[in-house]
Amino acid sequence: MCCDAAEGGDNLLQTLLTAIVAGLIWVYYQCAFFMAHLAALLDVTYRDTNAVMFFILWPTLTLGLILWVMWNQWALFRAQPRPEPSSNTPAAPS
Amino acid sequence: MTGYRHLCIFFMAITLPCLIVCTVNALTPVEWGGGTARQTTQCNRACSGYPSGGVWATSEALVQRGSAKKLKTGRCAHAARAVLPARLTADQGLYGQTIRTLYAGASGDGGKTIYGALNLGLFVVFWPGFMALLLAVGLRQRHVLRRRRGRR
Numbered sequence: 001m002c003c004d005a006a007e008g009g010d011n012l013l014q015t016l017l018t019a020i021v022a023g024l025i026w027v028y029y030q031c032a033f034f035m036a037h038l039a040a041l042l043d044v045t046y047r048d049t050n051a052v053m054f055f056i057l058w059p060t061l062t063l064g065l066i067l068w069v070m071w072n073q074w075a076l077f078r079a080q081p082r083p084e085p086s087s088n089t090p091a092a093p094s
Numbered sequence: 095m096t097g098y099r100h101l102c103i104f105f106m107a108i109t110l111p112c113l114i115v116c117t118v119n120a121l122t123p124v125e126w127g128g129g130t131a132r133q134t135t136q137c138n139r140a141c142s143g144y145p146s147g148g149v150w151a152t153s154e155a156l157v158q159r160g161s162a163k164k165l166k167t168g169r170c171a172h173a174a175r176a177v178l179p180a181r182l183t184a185d186q187g188l189y190g191q192t193i194r195t196l197y198a199g200a201s202g203d204g205g206k207t208i209y210g211a212l213n214l215g216l217f218v219v220f221w222p223g224f225m226a227l228l229l230a231v232g233l234r235q236r237h238v239l240r241r242r243r244g245r246r
Contacts, residue, residue: 022153032142037122046137072235
């Protein structure tokens with residue numbers, strides 16, 4: 001009885017793990033099919049579409065995003081509210 | 095209102111590429127790219143190394159045996175068209191070097207599994223995840239910036 005339950009748990013874990021791996025592989029191959037289909041549509045090869053995507057488009061987009069985030073950070077630093085300089089000086093006697 | 099707008103931009107940036115991928119995959123005629131039998135002139139699914147046993151059988155083999163070598167259909171054997179320079183697409187160029195780097199550190203069945211795991215990890219999980227994170231951080235920064243400027 002105990003062993004059956006343990007085996008059942010193992011099977012469930014294995015099925016769950018298989019499902020997760022299958023999901024990841026499915027996403028991967030949908031992307032790979034996209035590259036192959038795009039190659040067929042554009043009359044180039046899978047190798048060409050891969051090279052354009054992974055050596056030109058994707059790195060450029062990633063670099064652009066990094067630069068955008070850095071620019072935003074700079075803009076945030078400049079827009080930071082600063083304390084009034086006159087607040088520390090004592091008020092002049094009237 | 096701007097927070098809602100930024101949320102919409104993030105949602106669109108995530109779903110739009112998925113929509114494009116699904117549309118191209120669904121609309122491509124089977125004889126153009128849908129089959130898994132090798133074609134001499136044009137690339138199709140066989141070039142992507144699609145497992146002939148299907149996704150579930152491959153996952154079961156990977157989880158149970160740690161290898162799915164025999165289920166693979168292979169990889170693209172077509173020569174690149176003269177669209178890009180050879181130093182990018184040739185076997186001795188960046189393309190070949192990248193594949194060799196992904197294979198590096200292991201040999202035999204283990205090499206293929208590590209190559210597959212690296213492919214999955216890098217191109218499905220980490221790189222897209224990193225970009226989504228950058229986009230979320232950037233949109234959040236724009237949101238804060240707008241709020242600060244509006245307060246002045």
